[in-house]
Amino acid sequence: MRILLIKPANPLSDHIQPPLGLGYLATALRSFGHLVKILDCQLRKVKTEKIPEAVPDFRPEIIGIQFFTQDIPVMRNLLAGLKKFWPQSLIVVGGPHPTACPQEVLQNYPQIDFCFIGEAEISFSRFLALLGESSGSTDFSRVPGLAWRENNTIKKTPGFFSPDIDIFGEPAWDLIQPQKYPPAQHGAFFKNFPIAPIITGRGCPYSCSYCAAHLSSGRLIRRRKIENLLAEIRRLVTDFGIREIHIVDDNFTFDRNYVLDFCRALVSARLNISWTLPNGVRLDRLDEEMLLAMKESGLYLIAVAVETASDRILRLVKKGLTRQQIEQGLSLINRAGIDAAGFFILGFPTETSEEIFETIKFSRQLNLIRANYFTFLPLPGTEAYAGLSAGERKRIDWEKFDFTSVVYQPSGISRRQLRNWQRQAFLSFYLRPKVLFRNLSQIRSWRHLFYLLRRAIHWLLT
Structure with a gap:
């Protein structure tokens, strides 16, 4: 057909x-x-x-x-x-x-x-x-x-998750042509180009109430064989000139031994590529040996899903982390000499303005090179969405959904207020001299600079 x-x-x-x-x-x-x-x-x-x-x-x-x-x-x-x-x-x-x-x-x-x-x-x-x-x-x-x-x-009929994901082989890269994609695929910065995203495993066993990842990939983590993974990376380098890999798993660092074996194999392959973890990792699944092994094999950036500074909200959304664990995990990343980017969510149900301001303040206290501020989004199929009242669901404006617009309006806070706080968080984080200089030093070209300016203006004005 x-x-x-x-x-x-x-x-x-x-x-x-x-x-x-x-x-x-x-x-x-x-x-x-x-x-x-x-x-x-x-x-x-x-x-x-x-x-x-x-x-x-x-x-x-x-x-x-x-x-x-x-x-x-x-x-x-x-x-x-x-x-x-x-x-x-x-x-x-x-x-x-x-x-x-x-x-x-x-x-x-x-x-x-x-x-x-x-x-x-x-x-x-x-x-x-x-x-x-x-x-x-x-x-x-x-x-x-x-x-x-x-x-x-x-x-x-019920969905099916194959216990063996190696049977799926590799994506049809000849149809995708990854070298034709722009450099800033995740976030807005990169070290080398061209870039290709890859998946080493599927599944997430955690129960964060706002996350829908388990619907598409299941709760059980299933890993690809490292030799198959390295063969794909080698093919991307050889056939498409790829120089940077973005591992987009939901839970790459869950299996410590797998991560260490992958890093050793990547070092032995001598492919001379850089790589990142742009989708976020669990901060309670990191240790010094793992981080140093990842850095040695070419990792230079880890994104972490901090979400909030409030221990109450962390419990409410079943994150399974405390503020102290977040600080400890980020400290390990910093000591390993790896850049960290943070994800934050503003406007969780029942969240107060004081808790939102504390999260914004907390994001500036952490040693992060970049921060992304999202507003709470109750995705269909999640526990957070199921917990909404009929009235709350009716207030969701899906026609404006683009991860920057305020789609969900929490009780007691207007959409305009929440969007203004989101903008303030962005500006207060990036306009600090140290952070601004660190990011400006990573701009690769005039074209990259104009892209960043266009994207920042779009984000601030929409």
């Missing part, structure tokens, strides 16, 4: 990252003989009406769309356009949003024919095999992790 996999263009977002999920899916589908194309509309700046021109002479039988919650503002126009261009094509969606709420997706978007729940490498392949059976059977209950309409109802 001819299958077009699409990553939507979102004008509200300035993040442009290779779509690893679509890459893994393409590898799985190709292994069964399907003809696959990946169209990253965000990278190529392809508007909906121009999609047919971006894939000339390719009439897809199946269109698969990677659907994140932040794609809601563009999804209706995209789906209407695709049905207009290729009315006979089946449209399927997968990713975090349809995984969290498949019924709502099928109810709200009539152009979508099927939703995939969780990992889709196996289920999508089985789905296509079912469509191709000569018997004409449509018993979709045989496909794991699928939602569909049948007799005016919506049915679904």
Whole structure:
């Protein structure tokens, strides 16, 4: 079958990252003989009406769309356009949003024919095999992790997480072309270029109430064999000229021995690359030996999900950390000579203005090179979302969701107040002379400088 996999263009977002999920899916589908194309509309700046021109002479039988919650503002126009261009094509969606709420997706978007729940490498392949059976059977209950309409109802099967993720191989890098992506994929800084993101494992056993990662990758951590991982990195270096790797696991440092083995293997491979951990790590899973091994193998930046300075809020959101543990973990990173960037969330339910101000103050007290301030977002499928009242859910404005706008309004605090505090936190952190100089010293070119200025202005003014 001819299958077009699409990553939507979102004008509200300035993040442009290779779509690893679509890459893994393409590898799985190709292994069964399907003809696959990946169209990253965000990278190529392809508007909906121009999609047919971006894939000339390719009439897809199946269109698969990677659907994140932040794609809601563009999804209706995209789906209407695709049905207009290729009315006979089946449209399927997968990713975090349809995984969290498949019924709502099928109810709200009539152009979508099927939703995939969780990992889709196996289920999508089985789905296509079912469509191709000569018997004409449509018993979709045989496909794991699928939602569909049948007799005016919506049915679904449980998602499936393979215990062995090495069977998925590598993303179809030849379809993604990672060297064509911009340098600032995660955050806005980098050491070397080109850059490629990779996954060493899937899954997260923690129960943070605001996090939806477990919906897409499960609770059980499953690791790739290090020899397979090193083979992929070597191929990225050799075939695409990659000079920096971003490990985007949900929990890279969970298994200490795995991390140490990976670092030794990377040093022995002599690939001369730098690498980072931009998605955040658990500060209670770090120690001096691990950090020094990571630095020796080329790690220069770790992002840490601090979230808040309030021990009360940390308990409320089931973070499993205390403020003291956060300080101790960051101290270890600092002593190892590795830069640290922090993630903070403002406006948790029941959070007071005093607690928000304390978090902003705390972020300046920590030895961080960069800080990102988000407002609380109750993602569908999370415990935090389930705990909202009907009125609170009604106040969420998904059409403005871009990780900078205030989507959720906490009780007693206006959206304008929260957005102003977010801006104040940003300016009070970065306009300190020491922090400003450290970041200016890492600018690689005039183009990089203009990108940073454009991004900062966009963030402050939206």
